[in-house]
Amino acid sequence: MKRRPPWVGPLVALVLVYALFAALTPDTFLRSQNLLTMARQTVVVGLCAIGMTLVIATGGIDLSTGSLVAFTTVVLARLLRADVPPLPAALAATAVAGVAGVLVGTLVGRARMMPFIVTLGTMSALRGAAKGLASEQKIDADPRGLEALLTADLTAPGLWTTAALALLFSAVLAFSRFGRHVLAVGSNEAAARLCGIDTGRVKIAVYALSSLLAGVAGVMEFATLTVGDPTDSVGLELEVIAAVVIGGAPLSGGEGSVAGSMIGALLITVIRTGGVHLGLPSWVQEIATGAIIVIAVAVDRVRRARRPRVEVSR
Numbered sequence: 001m002k003r004r005p006p007w008v009g010p011l012v013a014l015v016l017v018y019a020l021f022a023a024l025t026p027d028t029f030l031r032s033q034n035l036l037t038m039a040r041q042t043v044v045v046g047l048c049a050i051g052m053t054l055v056i057a058t059g060g061i062d063l064s065t066g067s068l069v070a071f072t073t074v075v076l077a078r079l080l081r082a083d084v085p086p087l088p089a090a091l092a093a094t095a096v097a098g099v100a101g102v103l104v105g106t107l108v109g110r111a112r113m114m115p116f117i118v119t120l121g122t123m124s125a126l127r128g129a130a131k132g133l134a135s136e137q138k139i140d141a142d143p144r145g146l147e148a149l150l151t152a153d154l155t156a157p158g159l160w161t162t163a164a165l166a167l168l169f170s171a172v173l174a175f176s177r178f179g180r181h182v183l184a185v186g187s188n189e190a191a192a193r194l195c196g197i198d199t200g201r202v203k204i205a206v207y208a209l210s211s212l213l214a215g216v217a218g219v220m221e222f223a224t225l226t227v228g229d230p231t232d233s234v235g236l237e238l239e240v241i242a243a244v245v246i247g248g249a250p251l252s253g254g255e256g257s258v259a260g261s262m263i264g265a266l267l268i269t270v271i272r273t274g275g276v277h278l279g280l281p282s283w284v285q286e287i288a289t290g291a292i293i294v295i296a297v298a299v300d301r302v303r304r305a306r307r308p309r310v311e312v313s314r
Contacts, residue, residue, distance in 0.1 A: 005257070005259075005260075006247065006248030006249070006255065006257040006260045007247060007248060007257050007259040007260035007263055009248065009296075009299060010246055010247050010248060010260050010263040010264055010267060010296070011263050013246075013267060013292070013296075014263055014266060014267045014270065017267060017270055017271060017274070018270055020274070021270065021273075021274030021277065021278070024274075024277075024278060025274070025277040025278060028277050029273075029274065029277050033152070034273070034277075036152060036153065036154065037152070037273070038266070038269045038270060038273050039159055040150050040152070040156065040158070040159070040224075041269050041272075041273070042162075042262075042265050042266050042269045043150060043158050043159065043162050043217070043220050044069065044217045044220055044221050044224075044233075044236070045217075045236070045239050045240055045243055045265040045268065045269070046162050046166065046243075046261075046262050046265040046266070047162055047165065047213050047214070047216050047217035047220065048065050048069070048210075048213060048214050048217050048236065048237075048240040049240050049243040049244055049247070049261040049262065049264065049265045050165055050166055050169050050213050050258055050261065050262070051065075051209055051210030051211070051212070051213035051214060052065065052210060052240045052241060052243075052244045052261070053169075053173070053244050053247070053249055053256045053257070053258050053261045054169070054173065054182055054206045054209060054210055054256065055115075055206055055207065055210050056186075056241075056244050056249050056250075056251060056253060056256060057173070057182050057183055057186045057206075057249065057253055057254070057255065057256030058182055058185045058186045058202065058203060058206050058253055059185070059186040059189070059252060059253025059254070060108060060115035060203065060206070060207075060253070061115050061116055061119060061241070061251070062104070062115070062119045062207065062210055062237065063116070063119040063120050063122075063123045063237050064100075064104065064119045064120075064122040064123040064126055064237070065210075065214050065233075065236055065237040065240050066123070066233040066234055066235060066236030066237045067122070067123045067124075067125075067126035067127040067130065067233070068097055068100060068126055068211060068214040068215070068218065069214055069217050069218040069221055069232065069233040069236060070126075070127065070130050070218070070221075070229060070230055070231065070232040070233045070234075071096075071097070071100075071126045071127075071129060071130040071133075071218070071230075072093045072094065072096070072097050072214070072215045072217075072218025072219065072221075072222070073093075073130075073218050073221055073222040073225065073227070073228045073229055073232060074130045074133050074134045074139060074228035074229070074230050075092070075093040075096050075133065075228070076089055076090060076093040076141075076146075076218065076219060076222050076228060077134075077139035077140075077141040077222065077227060077228025078133060078134075078139060078141075078228065079092060079093060080141040080142060080143070080144065081139065081141045085144075086143070086144045086145055086146050090146065090219045093215060093218065093219060094212060094215035094216055094218070094219060095212075095215070096215070097211045097212060097214055097215025097218060098208055098211050098212040098215060099211075100122065100126065100211050101207045101208040101209070101210055101211025101212060101214075102204060102207070102208045102211075103122075104118055104119060104122055104207045104211070105203050105204035105205070105206065105207030105208055106204055108203050108207060109199065109200035109201065109202070109203030109204045109207075110200045110204070123237070127230070130230035131230040131231075133230070134228055134229075134230045136230070138227045138228065138229045138230075139227060139228035139229075140226075140227055141226070141227065141228060143222070143223065143226045146219070146222065146223045146226075147223050147224075147226055148223075149161075149219070149220060149223035150220055150223045150224050158220050158223065161216070162220075165213065165216070166258055166259070166262050169209075169258050170257075170258035170259055173256060173257075173258060178202075178205070181197050181202050182202060182206060182256075183254055183255065183256070184197055185197065185199050185202050185203070185253075186252075186253025186254040186255070186256075187253065187254035188254075221233065239265075239268060240265075242264070242268060242289065242293045243261050243262075243264035243265040243267075243268055244256070244260075244261045244264060245264070245293055245296055245297060245300075246260075246263075246264030246267060246268070246292060246293060246296040247259070247260025247261035247262070247263055247264035247265075248260040248296075248300060249261065250300060264296075267292070268289055271285060271288055271289055271292070272285050272289075275288070
């Protein structure tokens with residue numbers, strides 16, 4: 001029996017939720033400008049969710065995502081104020097984020113420290129570093145064209161960059177040797193090691209890629225805010241993890257769907273936007289999002305329980 005792709009369930013939920021809000025507020029929710037706004041609001045969470053999918057697929061977790069995005073905006077703003085051209089500044093800020101990921105991956109993959117502890121410490125350290133670089137205040141900087149990354153139209157480069165990266169990493173996870181190694185590490189790390197897979201190297205690569213994507217998300221966040229804000233993106237990591245879980249990835253590892261994670265990110269945005277159009281307070285939106293996360297996990301457990309077990313004959 002052919003298994004159903006993990007993103008089918010989240011896609012059905014997205015369609016149903018979207019249809020509900022469209023029926024309740026047809027005059028505003030169905031406007032093309034609203035669709036573009038929701039797409040723009042999904043970019044940062046979506047980019048981080050791509051990397052988090054890889055991390056969770058290995059059985060890990062990354063709690064430093066929000067701090068890393070804020071840190072990237074501060075580094076980028078400082079570079080721009082130092083008269084560094086916008087493209088080199090954006091690339092350098094993203095590279096700094098990648099270096100942080102390599103350090104985290106080394107501690108997790110080589111030193112075999114718990115991802116929860118390492119990334120919890122990194123979350124605090126990066127937030128503190130961002131505040132130190134910014135002297136505990138926002139850094140105003142001329143974006144010099146970077147604000148065009150997320151303009152309010154369909155040609156915004158940030159939207160297409162996010163879509164391209166989602167397609168790329170979806171293919172990497174599904175069809176490449178590296179993707180198979182990622183899933184093998186998450187399924188059974190000891191067995192993967194016995195099969196000759198360098199699990200430490202895989203984890204270093206995964207955390208480095210996740211941090212690079214968070215760095216790209218930080219550039220997009222700066223394009224939206226046009227300031228370096230060390231207090232930005234607090235709690236972003238929880239939204240990102242929620243998007244990945246809603247997308248069908250179990251926190252135990254061994255599975256992951258970039259498409260599902262992107263759908264999960266979009267679903268969170270639709271709920272938030274629909275709540276605003278209905279005039280619902282933010283706490284109601286948070287309850288609704290939390291309920292959907294719990295339901296998604298429950299549905300995933302039922303799906304796994306119904307999966308036929310393969311018996312090995314001796």
